[in-house]
Amino acid sequence: MAEASLDAGTPAGTPAAPPFRPGLEGVPATQSAICDIDGRKGILSYRGYAVDDLASQSSFLETAYLLVWGTLPTASQLEEFQQEVQMHRRVSFRIRDMMKSFPSAGHPMDALQSSAASLGLFYSRRALDNPEYIYGAVVRLIAKIPTMVAAFQLIRKGQDPIQPRDDLPYAANFLYMLTEREPDPLAARIFDACLILHAEHSLNASTFSARVTASTLTDPYAVVASAVGTLAGPLHGGANEDVLEMLELIGTEDRVEAWLDQAIAEKQKIMGFGHREYKVKDPRAVILQQLAEQLFDQFGHDPMYDLARKLEAVAADRLGPKGIYPNVDFYSGLVYRKLGIPEDLFTPIFAIARVAGWLAHWKEQLGANRIYRPSQIYTGPSGLTWQPLSER
Numbered sequence: 001m002a003e004a005s006l007d008a009g010t011p012a013g014t015p016a017a018p019p020f021r022p023g024l025e026g027v028p029a030t031q032s033a034i035c036d037i038d039g040r041k042g043i044l045s046y047r048g049y050a051v052d053d054l055a056s057q058s059s060f061l062e063t064a065y066l067l068v069w070g071t072l073p074t075a076s077q078l079e080e081f082q083q084e085v086q087m088h089r090r091v092s093f094r095i096r097d098m099m100k101s102f103p104s105a106g107h108p109m110d111a112l113q114s115s116a117a118s119l120g121l122f123y124s125r126r127a128l129d130n131p132e133y134i135y136g137a138v139v140r141l142i143a144k145i146p147t148m149v150a151a152f153q154l155i156r157k158g159q160d161p162i163q164p165r166d167d168l169p170y171a172a173n174f175l176y177m178l179t180e181r182e183p184d185p186l187a188a189r190i191f192d193a194c195l196i197l198h199a200e201h202s203l204n205a206s207t208f209s210a211r212v213t214a215s216t217l218t219d220p221y222a223v224v225a226s227a228v229g230t231l232a233g234p235l236h237g238g239a240n241e242d243v244l245e246m247l248e249l250i251g252t253e254d255r256v257e258a259w260l261d262q263a264i265a266e267k268q269k270i271m272g273f274g275h276r277e278y279k280v281k282d283p284r285a286v287i288l289q290q291l292a293e294q295l296f297d298q299f300g301h302d303p304m305y306d307l308a309r310k311l312e313a314v315a316a317d318r319l320g321p322k323g324i325y326p327n328v329d330f331y332s333g334l335v336y337r338k339l340g341i342p343e344d345l346f347t348p349i350f351a352i353a354r355v356a357g358w359l360a361h362w363k364e365q366l367g368a369n370r371i372y373r374p375s376q377i378y379t380g381p382s383g384l385t386w387q388p389l390s391e392r
């Protein structure tokens with residue numbers, strides 16, 4: 001029906017429009033050399049490097065460099081990049097003052113979207129064909145987004161944000177700004193690995209949003225702000241918060257089977273399970289589970305983890321045959337909780353990591369830009385006669 005109405009308006013000789021696919025499912029919307037997902041084998045790679053290797057050997061800043069510039073940095077390139085990021089971590093007192101005027105009950109993702117967009121006011125020069133401008137914007141966004149997330153956390157508690165510490169590396173400094181305590185090195189290393197695991201995942205909704213915004217040749221702060229707004233929705237970021245809620249609801253291990261059977265019978269979605277791309281266990285969930293175990297070994301066990309493992313084991317029988325296994329969100333909430341991070345900061349932390357992927361896509365989009373302008377299939381009325389107000 002929809003196709004017929006489109007064809008009716010297509011001039012003779014013009015190729016027929018492709019069929020309409022809600023949500024563009026399966027429709028290639030770009031070519032990209034950034035990230036590859038093999039959903040049947042459970043392999044995720046950034047620029048050709050397996051995410052397992054990056055999570056165990058690399059750092060978030062090195063991975064961000066790899067994603068944006070396409071190759072692993074040399075020692076001097078990495079040193080320079082790290083120093084530049086460190087130098088740009090502070091945010092203007094005017095941005096901090098603006099954040100102080102935000103409602104303290106507001107969601108941290110809304111605070112982050114507004115603060116990220118405000119950077120465009122402070123750094124308004126737009127030189128998209130200048131590599132130095134691109135480098136500077138990448139540095140500034142990767143440097144300042146964590147500072148803004150931590151600042152809002154303290155501001156909403158009625159405190160003044162604390163300044164970044166120059167002697168602390170990227171992940172450790174964020175945890176310090178957030179919790180006001182220097183983190184244990186293992187906790188900082190595990191958090192850094194979490195950032196690597198969330199840094200990029202091909203053309204998901206927020207990355208698509210970033211590319212659409214980038215294609216208008218606007219500034220990179222608007223690109224990131226639009227992606228943050230897209231990530232904020234419950235269908236994208238945020239399922240790890242729901243996983244904790246679900247585990248709390250189940251309560252004890254002996255209730256897992258009955259709870260799951262009832263949830264499946266009621267056709268509920270089990271939070272932290274299933275993924276459009278993966279038909280096996282998400283490789284990031286495999287790594288996050290190992291990180292969770294390291295964390296619990298070092299800092300004390302979380303009985304919620306045993307509950308999660310029992311749920312995974314029972315769900316393997318019930319949902320595994322449909323290709324539904326734990327995704328990245330299943331264990332990440334347990335890790336963040338153990339690191340002392342409040343639940344409504346889980347999605348802003350996702351944004352801290354994903355900014356690397358968004359910026360990689362921004363740069364790639366600029367390299368072969370064509371503004372996004374898909375077609376639509378009009379389904380409304382036509383030929384109506386306007387009526388004066390008095391006759392309606």
Ligand code: ACO
Nearest residue numbers: 235236239268269270271272273274275276324327328329
């Ligand atoms: N629990 C139970 N059944 C599920 C689940 C789940 N988590 N996920 C999918 N299914 C079932 C559906 O009920 C459906 O069954 P049916 O064919 O009998 O009707 C079938 O699997 C296909 O489901 P879709 O929703 O079409 O699968 P899709 O690929 O579109 O969904 C999604 C992917 C949205 C992630 C889904 O699995 C889900 O809602 N999961 C729970 C929420 C979640 O964990 N989200 C985080 C995803 S990771 C991320 O965004 C960072």
